[in-house]
Amino acid sequence: MLDLGSFDKVALFGGVYNNWLALEATVADARRRGAQAVVFLGDAGGFGPHPNRSVEGLRSLPIHAIQGNYDDSVGQGLEDCQCGYTDPRDNHFAQISYDYTLANTSAEHREWLRGLPVRGELKVGGKRVRLCHGSPRRVNEFLWESTTPAGFIDHLCREEDVDLIACTHTGIHWERRLADGRGVVNVGAIGRPPNDGKRTVWYSLLEAGPNGIENRFVAVDYDWERLAREMTGEGLPPEFVETIRTGWWTTCLEILPGRERARGHH
Amino acid sequence: MDTLWLQVTGTLCNIACKHCFISCGPKVDRHKMLTREACVAAMDDAVARGCREIWFTGGEPFLHPEILDVLDAALARAPVGILTNGMLIDEDLATALGERFRDAPYNLEVRVSLDGATAEANDRIRGKGVFEATREGIRRLAAAGVELIVAISVLDDNAPEREEFVGLLRELGVPRPRVKWIPVFRMGREAGRQRAYEPWEVLAAEDLAAEDAAVRLMCGTGRTVTSEGVFPCPILINEPAYKLGSALGEAMGAAPVDHPACATCWQESFSCST
Known part of the structure; x- marks a missing residue:
């Protein structure tokens, strides 16, 4: 387990999905805001263009990294991304981005991804934070807002003996x-917008406050037009490019719980 | 324990489908309705064990006279899914479900079973007039803003086309059609419709040695509570040998997985999470 030590302010982000432009913008923003540590919670690849650029970014910047299911798959050269989709259409599109990324x-870079730790820990203002990709117990478990009840959060925090799960x-x-x-803070992804019809992506800033750990989600603008052009240039599906241009997810939708799905366009 | 299945109406159903693996029907009360109190007791017990989702099944859950009270109790604790044929969803019930879908603390999934995109295809399995009633239920749910899912059994070698169902759902006013394919279990009435399991169709030890064995099988992460006790999954409730106890506390040990239905669950990675 990766033990990062104690901080007053840390930035956490996940899901780069090959969006190397958003990665650069996010890390610069976190530094500007005074984050003492910047932690990546996994999934360097998928969806976007030029996978090597994102991994190069992750390896050259002073950040810490946790392994996601995508990183494990690409690292080991597995057949699929292990995202946990159950619908044929979801799997069709997931396979296109996975095959391209692999x-x-x-x-x-694959060797580096293979060697990443799957869990981590740090302290913010003395409170313990568990760092993981999906959930503390399974790398590809989905923790959605509408399907992660308070009783389950209490159970997970007790099992992990932590104050916060990121x-x-x-x-x-x-x-x-x-x-x-x-509680739980799901930091979201910087690789694509959160299915809200906007083009910005999001990360999380944890800060020690008078009442424990305070979380703030931070929106990041990046050069999405350039990313969209590069995706088209790489021959990636127009459905993926549409998501970058419009902010609405077009694929891998069946995994969304009803309430989250209802907020989207497709 | 992640998933609590509540057999809220037991084996009582308003229809008697030809592929029903637990042979539910209007007069079948082998498993009776659970009282509201029994449901709440099971929910509290499950939440204390880390449960993260509750599913209502039967039979037809909307036959339960206190279904909205039971639903509210569940939604106060965890996200809830309801497996229904949709036939009993009138305007009032659709409105009540729409309110809960939007405003409850957690997600509400309403999963409507439909086994054909036409009356002819559906009703050969589910009974005369069922298609029409289910279609109206779906229309009302969509109008009430419920993001429903349609569950389709793969009945024959040739599965129906996804686009047929998507087209039907759009016609009924569903803005973002969601469909899910469900395998058949060769038990109950289904054993007579096509064929029963052969005794050799069971899991091999090598299957169970896999790293993801526990999360692939429903019994690896859930339990089913009926009026008759606790079972590993909703599939095996008519198999007395697989009863695990009379309450969850007695039923948390490893469940036997030597039934042929366990092999279907394994092969299809049968999970009722979306």
Whole structure:
């Protein structure tokens, strides 16, 4: 387990999905805001163009990294992304981005992805934070806002003996706290917008406050037009490019719970 | 324990489908309705064990006279899914479900079973007039803003086309059609419709040695409560040998997975999470 130590302010992000432009913008923004540590919660690849650029970014910047299911798959050269989709159409599109990412990630970068730790821990203002990709117990477990009840959060925090669980994997950021301040912060993804019809992407800033850990979700603008052009240039499906241009998800939708699905366009 | 299945109406159903693996029907009360109190007790017990979702099944859950009270109790604790044939969803019930879909603390999934995109295809399995009633239920749910899912059984070698169902749902006013394919289990009435399981159709030890064995099988992460006790899954409730106890506390040990239905669950990675 990756133990990062104690901080007053940290930035957490997940789901780069090959969006190397959003990665650069996010890390610059986090530094500007005074984050003492920047932590990536997994899934470097998928969806976007030029996979090597994102991994190069992750490796050259002073950030810490946790392994996501995509990183495990690409690292080991597995047959699919292990995202946990159950619908044939979802799997069709997921396979296109996975095959592209696997074919275009260098052997050296794959080795780095393979070696990433799957869990981590840090402290913010003395409170313990578990770092993971899906959930603390399973790398590809989806923790959505509408399907992660308080009783389950209490159960997970007890099992992990932590105050806060920080995760990603769903691509939509949300937070739920129990009355005593323990809780889950899903940091969302910087690789694509959270199915809200806007083009900005999001990460999380945790800061020590008078009442424990305070979380703030931060919106990041980046050069989405350039990303869309590069995706088209790489021959990636127009459905993926549409998401970058419009902010609405077009694929991998069946995994969304009803309430999250109802907020989207497709 | 992640998932609590409540057999809220037991084996009582308003229809008697030819592929029903637990042979539910209007007079079938092998498993009786659960009282509201029994449902709440099971929910509290499950939540204390880390449960993260509750599913209502039967039979037909909307036959239960206190279904909205039971639903509210569940939604106060966890996200809820309801498996229904949709036939009993009138305007008032659709409105009540729409309110809960929008405003409850957690997600509400309403999963409507439909086994054909036409009356002819559906009613050969589910009974005369069912298609029409289910279609109206779907129309009302959509009008009430419920993001429903249609569950389609794969009845024959040739599965119906997804686009047929998507087209039907759009016609009924569903803005973002969601469909889910469900395998058949060769038990109950289904054993007589096509064929029963052969005794050799069981899981091999190598299957169970896999790393993801626990989360692939429904019994790896859930339990089913009926009026008759606790079972590993909603599929095996008519198999007395698989009863695990009379309350959840007695039923948390590993469940036997040597029934042929366990192999279907494994092969299809049968999970009622979306």
